[in-house]
Amino acid sequence: xxxxxxxxxxxxxxxxxxxxxxxxxxxxxxxxxxxxxxxxxxxxxxxxxxxxxxxxxxxxxxxxxxxxxxxxxxxxxxxxxxxxxxxxxxxxxxxxxxxxxxxxxxxxxxxxxxxxxxxxxxxxxxxxxxxxxxxxxxxxxxxxxxxxxxxxxxxxxxxxxxxxxxxxxx
Numbered sequence: 001x002x003x004x005x006x007x008x009x010x011x012x013x014x015x016x017x018x019x020x021x022x023x024x025x026x027x028x029x030x031x032x033x034x035x036x037x038x039x040x041x042x043x044x045x046x047x048x049x050x051x052x053x054x055x056x057x058x059x060x061x062x063x064x065x066x067x068x069x070x071x072x073x074x075x076x077x078x079x080x081x082x083x084x085x086x087x088x089x090x091x092x093x094x095x096x097x098x099x100x101x102x103x104x105x106x107x108x109x110x111x112x113x114x115x116x117x118x119x120x121x122x123x124x125x126x127x128x129x130x131x132x133x134x135x136x137x138x139x140x141x142x143x144x145x146x147x148x149x150x151x152x153x154x155x156x157x158x159x160x161x162x163x164x165x166x167x168x169x170x
Contacts, residue, residue, distance in 0.1 A: 016108065016118030017142030021150070024158050028150040031138065035112065035145035042112050043077025046147060050138070054078035057138045057147070058131060060114045062103035062123070065092035070106050074116050074139065074155070075128035079167035089126050089164035115142040116159050125161035127152070132163060 021028050033049035047057040054077050061073045065087055073086050087095035100111050108120030116125055116139055131137050131152035139155065141148040156163060 015115075015142035015146065016120075017115035017140070017148060018118070020118035020158060021148065026150060026154045026158055028148050028154075030141060031147040031149060033145055033147070037112055037144065046138075047077060050147065052138065055130070056134055056136070058128075060116045060140055062098040062107065062114065063095045064098045064102075065090045065095045069124070070098055070102065070121075071095075071124045071126060072107075072116055072119075072159075073126050073128070073166050074131065074161070075167040076130055078170055079128070079130070080170045082166055082168045085164065085166050086126060089162065089166065090124065109140075109142060110144070113140060113142060113144040113146075115140040115148070116155065116161070117148070118142060122160075125159040126164050126166060127156055127159070127161040128166040129163050130167060131155060 031050050036045050043057055043059040044054055047054040057077045058074050059077045061081055063071055063073055063086055065071055071090050073081050083095040104110055106121045107114050136149050137152050138147045138149045
């Protein structure tokens with residue numbers, strides 16, 4: 001794949017996720033699509049709209065560990081988050097999905113546009129090991145309808161993330 005920044009600079013302008021990748025000098029490609037926002041299907045809809053396999057598109061989920069720490073889990077959109085595995089990876093006893101408003105406040109992004117990159121508050125990141133298998137993965141670019149394609153290892157570097165087994169079949 002040729003790594004060139006897509007001609008969508010005006011679409012991504014002002015996106016903290018893209019700015020973070022530029023600052024870190026990490027190669028990426030932008031993908032834009034028409035956001036439909038079907039509840040519970042946002043990631044699958046993105047994969048379909050871009051014409052890529054769902055296992056290459058990764059969702060960003062914000063959870064709370066032991067009722068005190070917000071953390072981020074990144075896993076393929078065709079998988080479910082194993083909350084027990086996330087809690088264990090974070091050194092806690094239990095985890096639950098964070099309230100949408102709390103996730104939006106902490107990350108600086110809105111639901112459907114939460115990126116693991118360029119978040120307002122740096123939360124601990126846990127990336128499912130499946131992100132390291134394909135040559136590239138696709139994550140949210142910081143706004144609805146914008147995705148960023150990059151190497152899974154580069155995502156770990158950019159976020160300071162930890163690889164862990166977090167997913168189970170949907």
